[in-house]
Amino acid sequence: MADNPCDGIRGSAREYCERGQEGGQPPNVSDGGGLTDGASEHVKDLAETLLKTLTDLLAPNRAWAPKAADNWLYSQFMWLGQHLAIAVFVCVVVVCALTAWQGAPRLKQLGASTGWTLAAVAGMAAVPGAVMLLNSAVSQAFKTAFNSNELTLLGTISDDLEHATDAGNPLASLLIIAVLVVTLALAVLVFLTRQLGILAFVLMAPLVLASLARGGDTSAIRMWANRLLGLMFAPFALLAISPLVGTAKAATGAGSLAMDAVLLVAVDVLMLRLIFHGVPYIGPRVAGAVRTAVERRTTDPLARNLVRAGVPDYYERETTPRGPRMVDTPRRALTQDRGVLLAAFGVTQDRRPGRLTTASAVKQVRTDAARTAQIVQARRQARAAAQPPAPATRARPASPSPRTSAPRPPAPPGPRPPAPPAPPPSGA
Known part of the structure; x- marks a missing residue:
């Protein structure tokens, strides 16, 4: 049976399509219905569709990661990781055997290397399934959090399409549609970055775990897990914007689509920064800006001390x-x-x-x-206090006046004069 060509149409235009398929007359548009209301409904339906697509991109139900260790792509890295772990373990055994005269330290290293090698080889197969389950849990938690409160950004946009002060303004509707389209492009970039990053980190897992064979060096494990969790939890940057959403809605009264558009772009930029640079680089900057704003707007010493203690x-x-x-x-x-x-x-x-x-x-x-x-x-005072006093010096005689001549030292004895020649003998 052929599909109904009117399935992809919503609003009043769907009624026109169905009447045309049945050969009937279109509905009467003289009572305010028809094309005008249909165009408004189309705008709202398009915005809802974009919001739904945006949510699916930011929190997908599936991750681009192997579900099990028997996946061909993951099995190649797993084979490499296992053989590398065994090779490193054999090198450790050889080193311990050659330096067995050191006794207990080498035996302790050998035992640690044996245990961590077994743990690494056993944990390699569990990484794909754990990543899949964690990604699904994060996605469900993300969607549940945004459906449970009307002050979240996407929920606020859906509500403002109906009840905002500029909801009936065509310019505001076109603005939110344009921003949603741009945000959708950024969301696609976030989606590709997150999913490809998750896949890359899953495939790197055997190589990272194989580093444990040296005796429990977990620095690579911590870095790997930190980056992987950062990729997974990046969509929760939308929750960090929730206080700003509530503040903007309270300031405008019934909400504003223009303010929602600005916050939506800010969320995508924040997510990209979280993915590439991580939270530690952004957190101190934001906290420092908040501290500066508080110190400039208040002179209360208690408030200043509190904000300085909370934001060093x-x-x-x-x-x-x-x-x-x-x-x-x-x-x-x-x-x-x-x-x-x-x-x-x-x-x-x-x-x-x-x-x-x-x-x-x-x-x-x-x-x-x-x-x-x-x-x-x-330091200067401490040096002055620790320095010993100078010894007393004897008074030196006054130097002679330049008018009085100083006594000359005695001349050194010169060579004696030669003795006179002896007289000649008599009778010569």
């Missing part, structure tokens, strides 16, 4: 950390992640000395100027 000063670092409250720059974060897996297998890398960025160094010097001056003054 953060500094960006270009290389290794120098102290607490340091935040990696994106270039530094990529440099760190690049060599984590090689370092887990024992490939050492040269580390540059730690230093701050120029802006962070200037900020730190200005912030610690008073403290630095106090420390310098205290």
Whole structure:
């Protein structure tokens, strides 16, 4: 049986289509119905369709990842990971055998390597299924969270299409449609980045787990899990915009489609930043902006102390950390992640000395100027107190006047004059 050609049409236009298929007359449009209401319904239906597609892209029910270990693509990486883990374990056994004279330390390393190798080989097959289940759980939780509260962004847009102050304005409707189309393109980019990233991290799992065979080095595991979870939970950036949605709705009274469009674009940009740079790089910046705004708008010492205690000063670092409250720059974060897996297998890398960025160094010097001056003054006082007193010196005789001549030292004895020649003998 052929499909009904009117199935893809909604609103009043569907009634026109069905009447035309049946050979009847179109409905009467003199009572305010017909094309005008049909066009309005089409705009709303298009917006609802875009919102539904946007939700499906941001929180898909399926991930581009193998469901089980018998997948051909994953099995190749699993074979490589297992053989690499066994090779590393054999190298550890050989090293322990050659240096068995060291006793307990080598035996302890051998036992740790044996246990972690078994755990790595056993855990390789569990990664695809765990990732699939976690991705499905995150998607369901995302959709449930957005359907349970009307103050979420997508729910607010659906409600504003009916009850907003500019809901009947064709320009506002066209604006929200245009922004939804642009946001849909960004959502496609987010979808591809997340799904391809999840697939890449799943395929890297055997190589990362094989690094445990060296004796339990979990630095690569932590980096791998952190990035994978960041990709999965990126759609929850929409929940971070929920307070702004409520504030905008309270400010405009009944909501505004234009404000919804601005927030929607901001959400997609935030998700891309979360995927590529992670939360630690964004969190301190946002917190610092909030602290600056509070300090500029209030002079209450209690409020200032509270916001300073909750949002301490953060500094960006270009290389290794120098102290607490340091935040990696994106270039530094990529440099760190690049060599984590090689370092887990024992490939050492040269580390540059730690230093701050120029802006962070200037900020730190200005912030610690008073403290630095106090420390310098205290050090000077401590040096002065610890320095021993100078010994008493004897009075020196006054130097002779330039008019009086100084006594000359005695001349050194010269050579004696030669003795006179002896007289000649008599009778010569």
